[in-house]
Amino acid sequence: MNNLNLRKIMEEKEINTYNIWHPFSNLQKNYFNQLVINEGEGIYVYDNNKKCYIDACSGLWNMSLGYNNTRINNYIKKQLDKLPFCSLFEHTNSTVVLAANKILDLLPRYMNKLMFTCSGSESNDLAIKCIREYWHILGQPNKNTIISFNKSYHGTYYGSMSISGITQRENKGYNPLLSQIVMKEVPSDLYSNEDNKVYMQKLVSYIEEYHHQIAGIIIEPILTSSGMEIVPCEYINEINELCQKYNILVATDEVALGFYRTGKAFYFYNTQLKPDLVCMAKGINAGYLPLGAVAFSDKVIEVYKNNKSFLSHGSTQAGNLLACSAVIGALEEYKEQNIQRNVENVSTYLLKQLKEKLVYHSNVKSVRGVGLLISIDLVNASDHDKTLEEVRIAHIQNVLAEEGLLVYRSMIGLLLFPILTITIEEADKITKIIENVFHNYIF
Numbered sequence: 001m002n003n004l005n006l007r008k009i010m011e012e013k014e015i016n017t018y019n020i021w022h023p024f025s026n027l028q029k030n031y032f033n034q035l036v037i038n039e040g041e042g043i044y045v046y047d048n049n050k051k052c053y054i055d056a057c058s059g060l061w062n063m064s065l066g067y068n069n070t071r072i073n074n075y076i077k078k079q080l081d082k083l084p085f086c087s088l089f090e091h092t093n094s095t096v097v098l099a100a101n102k103i104l105d106l107l108p109r110y111m112n113k114l115m116f117t118c119s120g121s122e123s124n125d126l127a128i129k130c131i132r133e134y135w136h137i138l139g140q141p142n143k144n145t146i147i148s149f150n151k152s153y154h155g156t157y158y159g160s161m162s163i164s165g166i167t168q169r170e171n172k173g174y175n176p177l178l179s180q181i182v183m184k185e186v187p188s189d190l191y192s193n194e195d196n197k198v199y200m201q202k203l204v205s206y207i208e209e210y211h212h213q214i215a216g217i218i219i220e221p222i223l224t225s226s227g228m229e230i231v232p233c234e235y236i237n238e239i240n241e242l243c244q245k246y247n248i249l250v251a252t253d254e255v256a257l258g259f260y261r262t263g264k265a266f267y268f269y270n271t272q273l274k275p276d277l278v279c280m281a282k283g284i285n286a287g288y289l290p291l292g293a294v295a296f297s298d299k300v301i302e303v304y305k306n307n308k309s310f311l312s313h314g315s316t317q318a319g320n321l322l323a324c325s326a327v328i329g330a331l332e333e334y335k336e337q338n339i340q341r342n343v344e345n346v347s348t349y350l351l352k353q354l355k356e357k358l359v360y361h362s363n364v365k366s367v368r369g370v371g372l373l374i375s376i377d378l379v380n381a382s383d384h385d386k387t388l389e390e391v392r393i394a395h396i397q398n399v400l401a402e403e404g405l406l407v408y409r410s411m412i413g414l415l416l417f418p419i420l421t422i423t424i425e426e427a428d429k430i431t432k433i434i435e436n437v438f439h440n441y442i443f
């Protein structure tokens, strides 16, 4: 297929006939193969023609236990019959307390308090506010700079956008963003050792010079939206040490990685990171209802407590009882199904299979994975230094969908976020579809 035809097919998909303004969509043209998905069961979703797809995106990385999970459904139904909502501004509720307890049980012992939010974006906004407020309470209002990573993504609210490297680069019409945010290049598995040393040295020098102004750092340890760039653990450990040394708060964004996506309950357990704040969402209740949360260390809580200060945050719907009942169901499922072990076993197998089947292909640069988060990095067949054009990656995504597999598109290739319950047989099905599609084409 020549370039022009391809572009025509992809770009002429008019979507402005629908009444929904889809997130991040261009009303004139869209690369997405918009499906009407109306049903789901296990790892499968079905469109309006009853065509079946394996959902290797886990919805939008959140439906980690798949669709129509009986236990989660029952928890939600029971709660619905009992009480759907309780204002946490004024009261409390046993479902909310139990959900919070269950999440805190997965976190380090020095984290004993959690605030619910409505989304990952809100969790990161709350983290920014808390980090700044902490130093304000301690009488150091000028210690308000937040460091974040160049290729990070933290969400779409003004705070979370401001700390998102991806958003900052785009310089959109909604600027200005928050001030006192400093973006830093960070080492990753996609750079050479020499480059990584340079980036780290620059970060170290910056922190050493300006630490008295730096309130906190927000770490996205795998820069997932940028294309799954993995910050090597030794660098995360080094950043952690620096932050301890210079009294800089550390928040880690576990929105995409938390709740067993990479094996352990939270990704930071693979490192020596001792976060003061953990931001979460997505897998918190396996995507069944909107919910996020931030967990706080005792160190942070003590400052608020001792100074009789209150945390300036809260939204009406955060901690909705149905969403919290789904947390209880999801966490029971993660535990009883031993999801951690399943992720460790199936991910090793799936990654090996995909590598074996794709390594020869002239569009495939590499296949990388951390748990059930796998990137197929794509390049031009004739120039391996060039990432495959977005329109071509979108085309592959569409062909895979036609063959019954939904995958996510990143800036450098395809991302797989399979549902965490997948079996070896289901992993084989995923590999087979990808293998067939790549076998038939050079893109």
Ligand code: PMP
Residues within 6 Å of the ligand: 119, 120, 121, 122, 124, 153, 154, 155, 156, 220, 224, 225, 253, 254, 255, 256, 281, 282
């Ligand atoms: N942080 C990270 C690391 C994310 O991947 C995302 C969503 N992709 C967010 C924050 C934002 O979460 P939400 O879409 O729930 O606001």
